[in-house]
Amino acid sequence: MKFGYVRVSSKDQNLARQVEKLKRIPVDKVFSEKESGKTINNRSELLNLLKQIKRNDIIYVTSLDRLGRNADDLTEIIQYIKKKGASLQSLDLPDFSNVPDVNLRNMLTDILITVFKFQAQSEREKIKERQREGIALAKKRGVYKGRPVLYGADSPNPHKKKIYFAIKKGLNAGYSVADLVTKYGVSHGTIYRIKKEISKN
Structure with a gap:
């Protein structure tokens, strides 16, 4: 079976672009959800997918960051997929399916995924650092107001x-x-x- 997994972080974001890309493969079934990628346990559709996969199944994602936002979570998910005898293919990474030697194919895929995981996490840490620096400067200028209160008199919702x-x-x-x-x-x-x-x- 070919499975697809799509995710966006908030309710007002659209899943259609990711779904359309996976349909072109095509996949047999798509699991989709609108949940933060901060943790694994709050993503019921991802957990349902991981329970269903069997040996020789393939999971497709449009990007590795749809699976998880940090290297530890990604490693845990990928190891579980491999343990079940299934494989993962991210559309933003090269496909080594044409490499005839299975061991070499798996090795190349593992190396590429490892590099991508830590590159993505490093970029997220840089973004967080820039945000912290921006908040510190705003506080110095006396213009930092913090996050807007969702349930309040001035709520934007x-x-x-x-x-x-x-x-x-x-x-x-x-x-x-x-x-x-x-x-x-x-x-x-x-x-x-x-x-x-x-x-x-």
Whole structure:
């Protein structure tokens, strides 16, 4: 079987471009999800795919970073795929399928994936460092405001802004934190933060 795996990090991003590339192969089945690549355990579709693969199956991704955002996660996933007797092919890397010797083919693929993994992680670490430097400079100038609050009076999301005021109203009416968590599907921390805001006023 040929499987495809596609992922984007947020709900408002589109999977269509990745899916279209994999359909051209073609693959027999595509597993898709909109989840952060920060950890493996929160990605149910990736876990479903890994459970289904068997010997000689091939997993296709458009890019290795769709599988994971750090070298350790990628190594764990790739080792699991190999342990099951399946193989991985990333469309942004050369395909060694025409190399007749299986051992040589696997060795070349492993070397290339290893280089790519650490190159990608190094680039992400550089981006994080530039972000930290930018935040430090913004703080010095007194213009750093931190991340926007999702559930707040100034939330850029109208729906979450509406929920914020509804929670505020509920707290003022005497509803418990547990009641509001259940009703609006937000975290306890969000309710406690809003509750703290009210107590300051």
